[in-house]
Structure formats: structure tokens, C-alpha cells
Amino acid sequence: MPAYTPLTDEHLAFLRSCLSPDRVSTSAADRDLHARDQSFHAVRPPDVIVWPETTEEVSNVLRYANRQRIPVTPWGAGSSLEGNPIAVNGGIMLDFARMNRIVSVRAEDFQVDVQPGITRIELNKALARYGLFFTPEPGADATIGGMIANNAAGVKTIKYGATKDNVLRLEVVQASGAIIRVGTRARKDSSGYDLLHLFVGSEGTLGVITEATLKLAPIPADFSAVLAAFESVEQAIQSVVDIVGAGLEPSALEFVDKETVEALNRDKSMSFVVAPTVIMEFIGASDTEGLQMALEICKENGATNFAAAVGREERNKLWEVRHHTYESLVRLHPGFAQKIMDVAVPISRYPEIVLFADEVLAQHNLLGYKFGHAGDGNLHINIIHDPTDPEQLDRVERANGIIVERAIALEGTATGEHGVGIGKRRFIIQQHGPALDVMRQIKGLLDPNCILNPGKIFLDADDMTDVSSDRA
């Protein structure tokens, strides 16, 4: 691990003069509020939290921290699921709550410029009067900065893509304090290296995002959402593969296992048929044909029941219930923790990974709720366990490892949308092989002192200092 400088009174005095005293806090309450995300990873408070209001302030803090060798971790809403913003080495936390403005809406270009601290729901509320929305939809009300840093995705990715497909331009502050703009407002760009997408998904380890130009889409006038219930998991997931294979274009195509349906019924007083279920949504009157074909495919695969969420209110309720799966499981298992898994595989291998996961959970005697963005080949398994029981934790980690390794062997990924953070670092060598060295070199080049969100993505922080000393 690189040698970091412990925070001193002198550092705090600098931060207070650089921002203002009321935007610098070392209080136990503030440190505690910034010590954990929604994952099960160990709690670690930063030493100090600062609330910048301008890009220049971010730049001044970074320039200083870089010279002083103090770690800096950006913070959005704390809704991530892999420990991505936990300040594992302490240091300075940059909380973007005060950089949460919409800078400009350019409805004629279907674009908006925003500061990173605005949340997805806040942004979409403001955009509604233009008839537009920012399409990526992870369950959480994450900040836009967090979504970009993590390349968040969710139920709408099958139609609109992940966050990376919906960001056009970024303003980024580098570890040195230099401010750069990457990308363009044009919809196409083939000028040089694609630095924009280097920063998207880099989890705050290569630079700090201070402004973003986002691509928007028109809010659809109408939707048709249908739940298809099946007798077996095999039938449900085969229907997903066949719907994608038929070239249909749903705006959502989700798989929810029987146990998860039952949990949502209990927690949210719903009355969904308790069975392996596929939730599909099609947009607009023009796609009623698509929906009909999808329903035919489900029937052919043995669907036993269809329920339609007709009308905007019912459909919104359906997605609200689905988005809060994690919270429902928290309430149904008080005192227990959830290991949240997030593998993704090519769609043709989706049945294989779902059935394999079932076997592994049974072999390890674990209760796991399976659901996910099946149309993208993305499977979540929330494994319930007692976090104080080391034997159970060991079983959870073993089962997790076996499933993730199988997803990678199927030419998939250890994480479809939650990021590497802390929890997926141990799989990154297996997934990327020699390409990981290139990632290390990029990290060494952009952040030679390893001050930006250290302890994430790479398992061994020492490797990164080696890269920078090689270059020197």
C-alpha cells in the first residue's frame, strides 16, 4: 500500500480556507454517515468530509491532496452495492451534495448538462416538463456522478443501454488538479482515444467528475407491462432467451424467481402469482405487435398465467415494488445481511448460469433470492446470511466465488452493473488477464500517487505504485 500522510490540523486549516469552515467536517456524526454504502463491506469513516460548490474548489482540494499524499474519495448518495465509495484508507471525502444543479437543459438536442450531485429521480422530475428523461434506471436514487463513476444500469438497459451509452461529455478533475473536458456534444465522435469511456465506470479511481452532458429520451406516451408466470425456472428463462432471439425490443425484460415473488407479495401486500416470473414491458402503441409475439413465446414455453399492469399508475407501482427488492428482503429477514451478487453472461448462457447458481446455493445450504435483468443476461442473487457467523460467511463467500468464476468462464463478467469496488477485486485478474496490466499502467499514469479512491478495482495497491516508479 502506498504511504499516505495522516490528516493533520494543518491540512484541516487548508481545507477550511480553501472551501469555508462550514463545509469541512470531522464530526463523528458526519464521518459515520459517510462510512458505509448499501453493501455488507466493513465500515470505515473518512477522516474529513468536504462539500465543494465549484469545480475550482475540487481542483484545489485535489492538487493539495496529491502533493500531501492524502487519499480522496468522491461521495454521491452512498447507494452503491460493492463498497465503491468506502474510504478504506481514510483521508478526504468529497461529498457532492452541494454540486447538484442542472446547468442547462437543451431539449432541442435531447441533452442536459448537470453537476454530479443531482440524483436520478430529482433530475427526471425536472426533465418531465420537457417530456424527456435520463434513461438508466438502477433501483436506487443514485446521484448522476455515482451512476457515471459506476456505469450503473438496470431494468431499462435492454432498450436504452447502460449509463456509458447515455453520457456524451464530462468535465473531470485529475489527481493533479488539472481540469479536462472529454467527449463532445455531438452524437458521434471518432476523434482520438475514447477518454470519455475511460472515466465512465472507473469508480473515482482515475479522476473526479464535476459536470456531465447526458443524452435524454422522450418519455413514452404509453406502456404495456405484463407478468408471465411459469411452472419452472427453465421455462421462464428460456422465454427470455427466445424473446431476445426473436429480435423483439422490450423496454424491460426481467426474471424474478418464485421466492422473490413471494417476498414482494408479503412485504408490499401484492398478489402476484407465486411462480418463476418474467416481467416484460413494451413501449408505445407501435409495439403492441412486439408484445403479442412475446406473449406467444411465453405461451409456447408453458406460461400458466399472465397479469397485465395496465395504466401508468399500476405500471409505476410494479417497478417501484421491483426496485425495492433489496429493502423488502431486509425487512423480511431482520438481523440478517445480504450478499448481493451481480454476474452477467451472454444471453444464450443465461439458463445455464441461473440453474448452476441454484445447484451451488443448495450445495452450500444457502437461501438466495434470484432475480435480474434477464434480457441483458444479468443475474442478481441476494444471499441471506448471519453476518456474525464466520462459518456462514465462509459458505457465502465460497458459493459466491464458484458462481462468479462460472460466469467468467461462460465469457461473462463478475459484475454487470454494481462495479468492482472492494468485493469483486479478487476476480479481476481472472476476468481481464494481461489486460489488467494495461489498466494498472493507466492508473499509474493518471494517478501516480494513488490518492484517488484507493483500495478499489485493484487487489494490490502496491502494484500501482510499482508502475509509477517504473516510469519515473
Ligand code: MLT
Ligand atoms: C436491482 O436490480 O434490484 C439491484 O441492481 C440489485 C439488488 O438490489 O440486488
Ligand code: ZN
Ligand atoms: Zn440490478
